[in-house]
Amino acid sequence: MELFNTLSIEEAKEKIENVFKNSSLEIEEVTLMEAADRVLADDIISPINVPEFNRSTVDGYAVIAKETVGASEGLPGFLNIIGEVEMGKSAIKSIRSGECCYVPTGGMLPEGSDGVVMVEYTELLDDKTICIQKPVAPLENCLRKGDDIKAGDRVLTKGHLLRSQDIGILAGMGFSKVKVYQKLRIGIISTGDEIVGPEDNLKLGQVRDMNTYSLAAAAIKDGCQISARAVVQDQLELLTQKIKELLEISDIILISGGSSMGTRDITKDAINQLGQPGVFIHGLAVKPGKPTIVGKIGETPVFGLPGQPVSALVIYHILVSNFIRNLQQVSIKQTYIVGELAVNIPSAAGKEHYIMVDISQEKEKNVVYPIHGKSGMLTMMTKSKGYIKIEKNQEGLHKGESVKVYIF
Numbered sequence: 381m382e383l384f385n386t387l388s389i390e391e392a393k394e395k396i397e398n399v400f401k402n403s404s405l406e407i408e409e410v411t412l413m414e415a416a417d418r419v420l421a422d423d424i425i426s427p428i429n430v431p432e433f434n435r436s437t438v439d440g441y442a443v444i445a446k447e448t449v450g451a452s453e454g455l456p457g458f459l460n461i462i463g464e465v466e467m468g469k470s471a472i473k474s475i476r477s478g479e480c481c482y483v484p485t486g487g488m489l490p491e492g493s494d495g496v497v498m499v500e501y502t503e504l505l506d507d508k509t510i511c512i513q514k515p516v517a518p519l520e521n522c523l524r525k526g527d528d529i530k531a532g533d534r535v536l537t538k539g540h541l542l543r544s545q546d547i548g549i550l551a552g553m554g555f556s557k558v559k560v561y562q563k564l565r566i567g568i569i570s571t572g573d574e575i576v577g578p579e580d581n582l583k584l585g586q587v588r589d590m591n592t593y594s595l596a597a598a599a600i601k602d603g604c605q606i607s608a609r610a611v612v613q614d615q616l617e618l619l620t621q622k623i624k625e626l627l628e629i630s631d632i633i634l635i636s637g638g639s640s641m642g643t644r645d646i647t648k649d650a651i652n653q654l655g656q657p658g659v660f661i662h663g664l665a666v667k668p669g670k671p672t673i674v675g676k677i678g679e680t681p682v683f684g685l686p687g688q689p690v691s692a693l694v695i696y697h698i699l700v701s702n703f704i705r706n707l708q709q710v711s712i713k714q715t716y717i718v719g720e721l722a723v724n725i726p727s728a729a730g731k732e733h734y735i736m737v738d739i740s741q742e743k744e745k746n747v748v749y750p751i752h753g754k755s756g757m758l759t760m761m762t763k764s765k766g767y768i769k770i771e772k773n774q775e776g777l778h779k780g781e782s783v784k785v786y787i788f
């Protein structure tokens with residue numbers, strides 16, 4: 381009798397990391413417009429101060445702050461207006477005692493000024509004089525040179541996943557291109573005589589291909605590109621041939637279906653036929669996803685995911701995504717939300733259980749509800765915001781317990 385030799389997810393991650401410890405990604409330079417969701421391959425050191433000059437954060441009058449002390453509506457202070465600062469131009473004049481200068485929001489502060497009184501707290505007496513009705517503290521309503529970034533600051537580090545605000549700050553520092561890790565090319569194969577495309581007519585007994593699409597979308601979200609996708613029938617020669625083709629153009633291959641022990645389950649044989657070291661994991665102590673396969677053909681990682689749509693996508697999230705993020709050297713760990721379980725969740729000890737959950741905000745708390753179903757029912761995941769994990773040695777979780785929800 382052949383049984384799965386099951387590893388825990390942690391053991392599997394360790395083994396995979398070990399087998400691919402010499403793999404590394406190439407580095408490429410991309411424009412800022414192409415850089416979102418890519419991973420920085422270099423530290424970013426600012427060549428300039430941001431802002432590069434002292435700026436006003438309001439529309440008002442640049443003043444010497446100590447000369448406004450005690451000013452009020454009943455007892456205003458009087459200042460001579462020496463002019464107006466224009467946007468995009470340097471403030472030519474400097475301010476001396478008893479003077480002020482009009483500055484728009486973002487405009488350069490004239491030399492000598494150290495605060496800005498908002499226009500609403502001033503009154504124009506004539507075109508040369510204003511009265512100040514409210515004092516300002518030194519540096520009030522100002523952004524000083526280098527307040528945001530000092531020249532030489534390390535603003536972003538290697539391994540940082542670039543988000544919209546990061547792209548903005550790169551532009552602000554004057555970078556128009558950045559070095560990022562190459563986009564991994566993912567080849568996706570869905571196996572099964574019964575599998576047809578979403579555009580095909582469905583005959584009784586056939587099943588529409590969900591895995592190609594859910595896995596492709598997940599990989600794209602992880603910053604990868606899809607090199608090719610194919611549906612292959614349960615025949616060893618056909619599958620072997622297709623994997624061979626995809627090896628030429630892919631950095632990672634994902635195969636779904638045919639991972640179990642049935643006579644049609646040929647994924648393991650196909651991987652083993654194509655070269656050393658072949659399959660080095662078959663079976664995980666998890667639910668869903670027990671029959672997962674991991675192999676290596678030449679230098680290429682090949683994941684044989686279970687055909688059940690929930691199992692395939694859950695294993696992608698807990699194993700494949702982690703592998704991709706490690707390869708890309710992403711520095712952040714997976715984020716989670718902490719919530720309180722709404723009900724008891726039973727589970728048998730001996731394997732890790734991944735439970736799909738929804739979260740609802742009730743009385744300032746995140747309340748976590750399990751979404752039940754079988755691994756062939758993908759709406760279990762469409763109704764969920766994420767998943768929680770029940771450890772191998774735990775027999776379920778209790779209502780009211782605090783849990784981490786990993787968002788997908």
Ligand SMILES: Nc1nc2c(c(=O)[nH]1)N[C@H]1C(S)=C(S)[C@@H](COP(=O)(O)OP(=O)(O)OC[C@H]3O[C@@H](n4cnc5c(N)ncnc54)[C@H](O)[C@@H]3O)O[C@H]1N2
Nearest residue numbers: 570587588589590591592637638639640670686687688691
């Ligand atoms: N004797 C045993 N049988 C099974 C075991 C076991 O330990 N012993 N494990 C079960 C578990 S757990 C899972 S999960 C499945 C995994 O099966 P396979 O990876 O071999 O997948 P298939 O048999 O090809 O398909 C399973 C199921 O999923 C549907 N499917 C497949 N591909 C797709 C796709 N691209 N899109 C949508 N749906 C797909 C397929 O039609 C089947 O209904 O094995 C159990 N059996």
Ligand code: MOO
Nearest residue numbers: 668669670691755
């Ligand atoms: O583990 Mo299978 O993945 O139960 O459906």
